[in-house]
Amino acid sequence: MTEKILPGQTIGIIGGGSTARMIALAAKKLGYFVGVLTNEKDSPAAQVADWYILGSFLKLEDLMGLAEKSDVLTYESEKIDVDLLLSLQPYIDIPQLSDVSSIMEDRLIERFF
Structure with missing residues (x-):
């Protein structure tokens, strides 16, 4: 069950693209802190985040680093x-992690769905 995440807490975003940037900007307007895990230091989301971790969303240690500094995680890409x-x-709440993620991972199932 997802707990409430209140303004002043930190949202960790896995990915640094334009979608992550839009999530970060919206979250900051609402009073949240934003951290990003990105593989490019000048990625769109890293430019607006409060902080970022330069790494890979395919490495557990990089994901754990983001989780340790965040109150909740979200991600922008279906390539997770x-x-x-x-x-x-x-260790951390990931509200969007559900059966939908598994469906998105398999393109044939996603198209059928």
Whole structure:
């Protein structure tokens, strides 16, 4: 069950693209802090985040680094390793992690769905 995340808490975003940038800008307007895990230091989301981690969303240690500094995680890309995210669930809330992620991971199932 997802707990409420209140303004002043930190949202960790996995990915640094334009979608992550829009999420970050909206979150900051609402009073949240934003951290980003990105593989480019000048990515669109890193430019507006409060802080960022330069790394890969395919490496557990980089994801754990983001989780340790965040109150909740979200991600911008369907190219995420669902198994890695599942291994983070005991430590941090990932509200969008559900069966939808597994469907998105398999393009044939996604198209059928």
